[in-house]
Amino acid sequence: MAVEQQEVSASEPGGTAPGRVAPVRRKAWVVLALLVCLMLVNYADKVVVGLAGVGMKEDLGLDDARFGIIQSSFFWLFAVGSVLGGWLGGRVRARWLLGGIAAVWALSLAPMAAQVGFTTIVACRVLLGLAEGPTTALAMQVAHSWFPAHRRAVPSSIVVAGAGIGPLIAAPVLTWVILAHSWHTAFAVVAVVGAVIAGLWLIGGDSGPEAASAGHGHGVTRGVATPVLPEQVPLRRLFSTGTLIGMALLFFVAYANTSVKVSWLPLYLREGLGYDATTAGNLVALPYLGSAIAVILVGVLSSAMTRRGIGSRVTRGILPGAMVVASGACTIAFSSLDRGVVQMALLVLGSCLNSAGYGVAFAGLADVVPARQRGTVFGIITGIYSLGGVVAPLVMGKLVDSGESVALGYGDGFMVLGVAMIIGAAAALMLVDPARDAAKLAAKS
Numbered sequence: 001m002a003v004e005q006q007e008v009s010a011s012e013p014g015g016t017a018p019g020r021v022a023p024v025r026r027k028a029w030v031v032l033a034l035l036v037c038l039m040l041v042n043y044a045d046k047v048v049v050g051l052a053g054v055g056m057k058e059d060l061g062l063d064d065a066r067f068g069i070i071q072s073s074f075f076w077l078f079a080v081g082s083v084l085g086g087w088l089g090g091r092v093r094a095r096w097l098l099g100g101i102a103a104v105w106a107l108s109l110a111p112m113a114a115q116v117g118f119t120t121i122v123a124c125r126v127l128l129g130l131a132e133g134p135t136t137a138l139a140m141q142v143a144h145s146w147f148p149a150h151r152r153a154v155p156s157s158i159v160v161a162g163a164g165i166g167p168l169i170a171a172p173v174l175t176w177v178i179l180a181h182s183w184h185t186a187f188a189v190v191a192v193v194g195a196v197i198a199g200l201w202l203i204g205g206d207s208g209p210e211a212a213s214a215g216h217g218h219g220v221t222r223g224v225a226t227p228v229l230p231e232q233v234p235l236r237r238l239f240s241t242g243t244l245i246g247m248a249l250l251f252f253v254a255y256a257n258t259s260v261k262v263s264w265l266p267l268y269l270r271e272g273l274g275y276d277a278t279t280a281g282n283l284v285a286l287p288y289l290g291s292a293i294a295v296i297l298v299g300v301l302s303s304a305m306t307r308r309g310i311g312s313r314v315t316r317g318i319l320p321g322a323m324v325v326a327s328g329a330c331t332i333a334f335s336s337l338d339r340g341v342v343q344m345a346l347l348v349l350g351s352c353l354n355s356a357g358y359g360v361a362f363a364g365l366a367d368v369v370p371a372r373q374r375g376t377v378f379g380i381i382t383g384i385y386s387l388g389g390v391v392a393p394l395v396m397g398k399l400v401d402s403g404e405s406v407a408l409g410y411g412d413g414f415m416v417l418g419v420a421m422i423i424g425a426a427a428a429l430m431l432v433d434p435a436r437d438a439a440k441l442a443a444k445s
Contacts, residue, residue: 031204031208035143038135039160039161046132050284051281054277063401083383086378089138089376098142099205103195105198107127108125110191112184113184140378161296163291166288167284172281175280229370244368244377247364250357251381251384256421258354260414260417263392264400264413269283272410272411291356294353294355295355295358313433323353328422330349
């Protein structure tokens, strides 16, 4: 099928009848708010172990290497869950699939409210990782089903912002719960909140009109001709494009950074830098606050650049790739500095830059992948980059254990992480070009 052109209304998702545009818009933003809540709990689930880490290590007699296993175990079946969830995303209604996944989160956290041993903790984290694996991909798939292609950068970024809002709220609140009660109580709180959010999603969440669109949804948008992809492209061909290869590399190194931040940052602040528990809990919130703001600002920036006619290679490829390169440089820089304002500023800046491009990068993936295959492809991409979450916490634990001191061990770990981020993101900068690859796929169909 040659590259076609069609008129796509800038204000009517999925070709919705004019009389129904306003209700659809309102529903789209309600669903988007629920997706943010799901992402909020999704990342609060991840960060709770890091916040409870000192108490868990003391109660269970864990060294850094074994605690690294606990942190890494979350990701052992994450890729399996990502791929399985992506496959189910095209077959099971989003209301039931995401609601069921959120219910499993709550069930996997519940045992941690009681006295548990190392093996039970690992088993619970593996189950939680399996259930949380497909969440980001499915949330993006649902968000994209409510908005046409040219309007997806901001909604995608808002969904990703939920990942920053979760730890931002959870860090100080759960730190207080741990200090006032116990780390077991913190897990109970997160389990209850997860169950509540699951119920709210079952009441008000679902896919939108764009999910029913057979094609890609591209055409003539604001006067710019864009390719219309076929209903389906062989996965082998999709994953041979520079955009998908580059995005997989970019997400891999970015998620390695995210997983280390979630797993080890609270302990780094306490054990490596010597902050007390309350101060560490408050400082942990800073990178997430900055990330939540930055990811939305970058989504708005990307949309503004698109409206000015700047191509998707820049707005959805070079922009996020350059930010991850800069984040890697910040990570190397703060790892070599002593505790202080400058070091914390670089840590927060690096976190903001690393997270800010997630939303527009997912929008770039959507530019290349037909609507009906997004769940599967997003799931596979998530499974690939989740391997960064398996490797990075383990490597950090080993380096902390083998360092001449705890502080030097953390420094070595962050140095290695920063170098890996620069290499992976630099490769992505050369490979990612959504417009080029979408045109090639459309022309070959």
